[in-house]
Amino acid sequence: MNTQDTGTLPRKALLGSGALRAFIGGRWVIAFLLLETAYFCFRTEGFANLNSAQILLFYGVQVFLLAVAELFVIVTGGIDLSVGYVLGFASIVSIKLIVFLGNAGLPAPLALLLGGAITLVIGLVPGLINGWLVAYLGVPPFIATFSMLGVCHGVSELLINGIYAMGLPQLAADIGNGHFFYLAPGGIVSFFTRPEVERGVQVLEVIPIIVVVTAIVVGVFAFVLRRSRFGRHIYAIGGNSDAAVRAGIPVKRRLLGVYALSSFLASLAGVVYAFMYVSGKADAGASILLDAIAAVMIGGASMFGGTGTVGRTMVGALIIAVLELGLRMSGTPTFNKYILVGAILIFAVVMERYMPESRK
């Protein structure tokens, strides 16, 4: 998307052999995550327990989903700036729909299911338009998706008229904040519903439902990118678009699919947001965009396309999530998070330049 890259670089032999560099290049991110986690475990009281791990994953789901969305687009050599506001748009649309269906007389579970499903279908529209602009009209991804950001922002605000979307049934909050098991003192185990206990009695909550849903979705898309023909085509397009055309890959259709998929994942994140926070707002995902793109880049993908995997992207997202929670729990203002994410982002790309590993 830009021309600053001059092709082959003179790589200085920072560290002896190419093999050693490739070894480090492939693994430093994981080592970084482990060191970072260890640091906070020792440094921050109460960080090393099950609960903070759950909190970390629970509040990270939006970033995880958007990072996967962004990864697909970045592998093709593009960028999707609209995901954050598509998230907000979907959070509002889902609430409006569910409330509407509920008022129409549908029972709450059905209204939630139907409203969520329709939102996911509507959520394809921004992506299809993005994909059409990029693939068929040749609009640069940066511009096309920034335009879509504006459109989603505007439509969202029009839908809610400047306030929050609200009014979800209680069931939504129960699902959004629910856990699989609840352990109460005295060996009481309860599935899905919180056991009735006296005030002040600690109930151990295990495995948030949302996190499991997110993990399944991320797993499915990891499989799609790695094993399916669609995934192989995407790498081919990002690696060399001309060659992909000559190899008979329907590049335009694939690009359309990638942007639709990105916007689908963003709307899923939006529906999840609505269930978690029982409200929807236009800028719900505005500040997550940086985290999502940073996660992909820290995970070793190239801005020019053709590289990146879901697993590494998740490591990148976890680095950010651990940093955020760790800083929060140690009482440091979160301002430091932005500085550190920015610095890690640049560091990661420099590492990728000097120690590229041989991989897809």
Next chain:
Amino acid sequence: MSDDSGGFLATGLGRSLANNWAAFFLLLMLVVFSMTGQNFLSIVNFQNVVHLQTVPLLLAAAETFVIISGGIDLSIGFVMGLVSVSAARLMQAFLASGLPVGWVIVLASGIVLVGSLIPGLINGIIITRFKVPPFIATMGMWGIANGLALKLCQGFPVAGLPDALPEMGNGYFLYALPGQFMSLFGKPSWFPDARVRELWRLIPFSLPFILAILAVLAFALKRKRFGRHTYAIGGSMDAAVRSGIDVDRHVIKIYTLSSFLAGIAGVFNIFQTGIGNYTTFSAMYELFAVAAVIIGGASLSGGKGRVWSSAVGVLVLAFLENGLAISGVQPFYRYIAVGVLLVIAVVIDKLFPNLR
């Protein structure tokens, strides 16, 4: 896509229409809003719009240079916030140490303006020496600048600055009450503040300020070697290298200039509001600056763009917002309109690739 070389485009009118469609669109918009909105067509309104667009104009000018060179600078919005907040903090410190107000303002502004070169210098070095794509390098700087700004101000705008700041920043050259009096450079002190709206206030200080800066930048881009090299790098990096341009050095200069202009915007921001403001995520200054530059006819692939066209792009967005608001349309349509305009701009660019 289509080859119109022999048709309408070949005529002088056609060329200039396609070349300057943003300017024509701006004119059309002014005419339409003059009819739909009460008091849209007035000196007061136009002055206000331009005055409030000083910061976006500076940022768009910064982005123009970067985009012509084929890069992008996502950090300018947050660099501006960082400069604004640090200038405010410095002023507080100087005031506390008992310096006279005039010196406080001059010293603090001077120091932060010099300091505002640093983010751009770092961006340029990371981009050229480490071959990090501009998008990522400046995005990292966005995070760093944002974090530093928030750290400096602890998440609150910095207040308690000299009153002289907003008076200067929002002052006009001429104040008059028709038929009674006229005064230059300031409202007469005996005139009550409550009735200030009855005064005619003409030519805000910000107008010649921004015009001068834009003129210098436009001159440098169009007539100077600096500008020629910028176009050359954006047109073809390889050709620029082969023709002996020190590309790395020049790219560093461009990002430093961009960051410096963001610094000027940050200082101006203090003069305009009287407080040190950090930049919020939803402001998206840098993205709207890019939008203005693209609407002005530049291309993200580099080699194209003009300072004055970018300024027209800023005014298109500004009058769109202003006109819609005055015509009683929900302000949120503005976001949608920006998106549509951007796509139109790029499609026009694709349809007529041979325009400058």
